[in-house]
């Protein structure tokens with residue numbers, strides 16, 4: 001493995017904050033009020049997670065991280081008081097704190113999802129902390145990406161909220177780390193409370209994984 005080079009970016013454009021398109025894709029005309037502390041802390045934690053599974057002998061960097069860790073501990077006195085409202089929703093869900101799209105959840109790369117015609121689409125490249133087999137994205141993470149993108153597509157037409165009832169993933173080929181992949185999802189058909197969904201993870205345009213799923217609105 002070479003030098004640490006986290007390629008999953010906080011937005012597809014590589015900017016620190018979501019673009020206006022991100023907000024438009026999330027169904028919000030106006031960006032919500034900023035909460036830079038939560039977002040920057042999540043970015044820091046993402047970088048630390050990447051560094052933890054890489055190797056770095058930079059003593060000065062280690063000292064900087066030690067000092068920052070102490071300051072953050074002091075600053076996080078009342079974690080229970082923190083709201084879960086992501087000020088920069090990029091998933092189509094206003095109160096998104098999911099470990100895949102939320103900018104303030106350090107477990108998330110985070111993915112941003114946009115609408116293209118009848119499909120929900122996300123471009124993402126996942127760094128080392130998402131590895132399963134060597135150089136491949138973990139299969140559970142592939143399923144997580146597909147669940148989120150299909151869920152976004154299921155909610156794209158103004159239909160009532162629905163939960164994933166069934167999700168079947170076929171892993172056709174390796175989903176590579178550190179390379180851009182595209183995750184796509186769509187509604188195939190609607191039957192009453194049921195939405196039958198499908199999608200793919202595309203690597204250079206060819207599917208590495210395919211998903212079929214059923215989303216159901218509660219009674």
Ligand SMILES: CCCCC/C=C\C/C=C\C/C=C\C/C=C\CCCC(=O)SCCNC(=O)CCNC(=O)[C@H](O)C(C)(C)COP(=O)(O)OP(=O)(O)OC[C@H]1O[C@@H](n2cnc3c(N)ncnc32)[C@H](O)[C@@H]1OP(=O)(O)O
Nearest residue numbers: 093095096147148151161162163164165166216217218219
């Ligand atoms: C209100 C929902 C809101 C959803 C979210 C929206 C906004 C939230 C806001 C912020 C959150 C931010 C982000 C969230 C982002 C991503 C989430 C990703 C997706 C998930 O991570 S989501 C969590 C995991 N997920 C669950 O937590 C679901 C657990 N589950 C249940 O909550 C119930 O299971 C439920 C309610 C789904 C259904 O419950 P139910 O009792 O209404 O269902 P029932 O059994 O009656 O089936 C109804 C009809 O489907 C037929 N049927 C059943 N299975 C079938 C099959 N396999 N094939 C063909 N047909 C089938 C039956 O035969 C019957 O057909 P018929 O009506 O014709 O008789």
